[in-house]
Amino acid sequence: MRAGGKRESSRSSYTSRRGVLRAAGAVGLAGLAGCTGFVGGSSDGIEYWTLFSGGDGEVMKSMVNEINDDYDFQINRQRVPWDEHYRRLYTSMVGGNPPDIAVMHSRMMNEYQDNLVSVTDEIGTEPYLTDVAQGGMVDGEQLAVPIDTHPLGLYYNKEIFEEAGLDPEKPPNTPDRFHEAAAAIIENTDYYAFDFPEGEYHAETMWMLLHGRGGKVLTDDYEPAFDTPDGRAVVQEMHDWVHEREWAPVDPTAGWEAWNRGELGMKIEGTWHVTIVREAGFEFGMTKPFVMPGADNPVTIGDSHTLIIPQSEERDRKRLENAIETIRLLSQQFNDRWGRNAGHLPASKAALKSDSLRTSNTWEQTLGVFHDMVNNDQFIRPPATPNVEEYTEAIYQPLDDMRAGNISPDEMIKTAVNGVEQAFNRR
DSSP: OOOOSOOOOOHHHHHHHHHHHHHHHHHOGGGGHHHHOOOOOOSSSEEEEEOOOHHHHHHHHHHHHHHHHHSSSOEEEEEOOGGGHHHHHHHHHHTTOOOSEEEEEGGGHHHHGGGBOOOTTTTOSTTBOHHHHGGGEETTEEOOEEOEEEEEEEEEEHHHHHHTTOOTTSOOOSHHHHHHHHHHHHHHSSSEEEEOOOTHHHHHHHHHHHHHTTOOSBOTTSOBOOOSHHHHHHHHHHHHHHHTSOOSOSSHHHHHHHHHTTOEEEEEEETTHHHHHHHHOSOEEEEOOOOOTTOSSOOEEEEOEEEEOBOOTTOOHHHHHHHHHHHHIIIIITHHHIIIIIOOEESBHHHHHOHHHHTSHHIIIIIHHHHHHHHTTOEEOOOOOTTHHHHHHHHHHHHHHHHTTSSOHHHHHHHHHHHHHHHTTOO
16 A cells, blocks of 8 residues: 555536435435446345455455354455556446445545445444544544554664664664654765655645644635745745755655665555564664644644445345445454554454454554554544545646656645635636
């Protein structure tokens, strides 16, 4: 789940996605099936679409296999590639052939909320962390059930810390400690000090840092809100990581590869990264990503993987009941395993209190810190807005261009403001 290359822009589709789904619902989803040529779920078993790959993909596969072995219904799990998942889900819903269950990030709720089955009475929000469960709520109805939240953290290479003369058991969890560590690594080793994501997680890093200084990305009316002194300070800091202090490489791929070779000091990544960094073979730590000077209320940022049931005229009552039971099992009974083995912070309160999770290596290495941030109001969710993919791209593309050295911080702000305004048709 590493943030990879840029996604192909399709701005015209973003603007109308919710409207098309609403219209499809009004005429009956099956009525538009012939328009798409898409063939959806089979009649044998629950059709479940996921986007998980790598380590968390294998964990989800094992959980589904166990349900298939132990329960009197079958789940047909289909892994849809990350960059195709929402396009295929949208097409299936418009075409009247959606899966019975699909994974959806909570930030996407606004796009799909008019065409989802409510599970308020069958599941409810009480079993889950309050802030995380709210990502699936619309007008008092539970339309999505969380299985996790996956915030950003600051991973660091303890071996490089030792080589740089730093105490590897003193995590760089404040701006001063972070700056001290980065300067020591640059001065005393031959390695880059730091790396951070590109793409959408580049935008989330900016939002995280800006929120810590009391700012925000959007107003309540979806106007760009980051052309401010705090916004400019954050963008300048991110620019200077690369082009003034030279802590991070210009090319994020070079940073990623250096990190995995054990040749880079610190890296901002999400919960999922623990399964990757373990394979890299060096001793690591993970701490709060509180790296921004002047941040009086630093936070991390994390979206949630949720499970949804798209509306379908073809689904009978028994199939719906089995889909709801599958969601309950994955989000509650198996949720501690999702945390232990996939690395994401479970959404289930019971899972978070379980001995199996609290005594795990994952809790000690990462999840204890993530839970502390969520539990102490040091956590925000990306806003669920209309045109979420378009406006996120309007921010991360100029951020990526700034890192590449193609534009200045002022140009980045101007370009992003214009792009966000276009995303919400304000120009």
